[in-house]
Amino acid sequence: MTDLAALTSLPHDQRTKAFLDYLDRGRAAGPVARSSQPGVWEVFGYDEALQVLGDHRTFSSDMNDMIPEDERELASAAQGNFLGIDPPRHTRMRELVRRAFTPHVIAGLEPVIAETAEELLDGIELSADGTGTFDVVADYAAPLTARVIAKLFGIPEKDHGMFTVWADALLGARPAGELGRAEESAVRELGELVRFASAYLLDIIHQRRAEPRDDLISALARAEVDGRSLEDHEIVGVIGMFVIAGHLPSSVLVGSTVMSLDSHPDVLDEVRADLDLLPKVVEEVLRWRSPLVRDQRVTASGTRLGGEDIPAGAVVCVWLLSAHRDAAHFERAEEFDIHRPNQGRHIGFGKGIHFCLGAPLARMEARIALTALLRRFERIEVLPDSGIRFHPSIGVLGPVRLPVAVRRATQAG
Template structure:
């Protein structure tokens, strides 16, 4: 997509590690190297720490019968987890929270499917700040390796070489964008879907083995990104329409996930459906590397909510729920919940 995205010398590093927006063979090289570091085993090993972090966030609202779930838990948790994964100091985690929000604004947002020159220009200060910070962290790992993802990215090797510093910084930026607001959206959407489907919610309470299915079905119904933007590399025909080479296309994931030719009763929240066929985490070579982490966080948070609260419902006031712009992110940016303790 680089041909149609405005460039700037202080933000060009973002494309070097953006595995999401890269074609083969460059994509294969980068993904292979990153996969050496960002392993399923590494993600699975985070479960105790994620549980500890989420429990601490819920402890902070332990005396309330109503609170904003986004503000209290689903917004801070993913950025804390990413910061922990990378190995950045605790006192620097607010920086990552700010950068994650800035990434969303720089990525277009609202009606726009692509970032504008204004979006890019507004992100320059953040880009310089983040790159400077991350280059310092990378230099520290080269002299004193640690047990964290930055070190693993520095050490990753294949027959095709290793990652350069800007590729590492670019991947961290992608991780922030793809792993922060998306997981926040998935966590909030799961609670909304269960609140809208009380019979399914009761089933999940009775049978915790359904928790992963509840998270997955929420991702199908409300994928964090409603659309993806791609460019044709050659002339193609689809549905009797000829699409020229170099054409920018908006692809609606949220519509694909409700395709009646693909899913029976596609608008229904069904815990028992075949859940391996939706596009909420992408498909093929671009299937989301962070899917195991998002699923793990969803499972942990939902189980903790069920453990702590015998009753959990979305508040009924008109302003109880506020959403992101649905053409940018599908999910709540405010979600007031009423709770009763178990």
């Protein structure tokens, strides 16, 4: 039996290897298995992953029953968080948000991301000879993605730092190796944070209702479906969901791409010669080192999946990263190949009705962040012994600390 919590405390390279071994062993034994953790089933196969994500009636996303009765604010904030609800409410909420978070809004963020990336790179101190070291995730990717979300919602600049703290706390509500439900004490601690964050956001929502601006909160306040618009507490939930879903995986994706290129110098050379290859690189990283390695559902009724009988009320952990290593769908799955023909088949952004609403933004952020980085520095070398740290949760795979040594490109000025 593999202790997933113990695995997350290993040094990053051993952890990745042990985790991939765990998934490969699981898949070899069968596409679906009862977990050693009570009440949990694990899905290792690609087809079975699609079956779960494509059937929201049997595999529900609503895990709100873990919230203690007296944590009212948390439950009400969760109402706007449509990641964790089912149709018909999910359909209506998602459509309301989709009407505000349009391709036009996302395209409008392109210059903001590019400017913020340059600003952050300008802030990095280098020696007179143009060399130096910095943390490419903590000092660059993480503040970049946090600021983008904050700017998207029109949160004042001075409060941007708070977003990172919220995102980390919201994600940390579960013990590292836990596949099932969150612990009640952790949910209660989270309640404190949600109360504080809700009060802060409600204040901004009231301001935007009175004086709309060109930001997503104002657009969310205006959006209507069938004559019904979002209530204030639902907007708080939507923002909370974007903070949880939008910031950390995007910064981890940039870090994992830097690591993947560092360990594949031939690909790095190819990409440096043609930066238009970056979207292909990012897609392959989403498959090969998916920042979010699992999705979760709970069975609304008893069902049969991958030859196993699963009772009602079971937690189903879908290992997206294992599906990406399923040989029936990805040849030489363990290889990092930016030119693989069926690249678009990965499910790193999920699949079905909960497919990631921020995928276009995440892809654009990664492309811009990596383009700026590769243009600015002609050498970027991961420093393996200088404190690389991965996110502690088993659900996230990738660096939150990634020190690199760099040399400024001569033409970067």
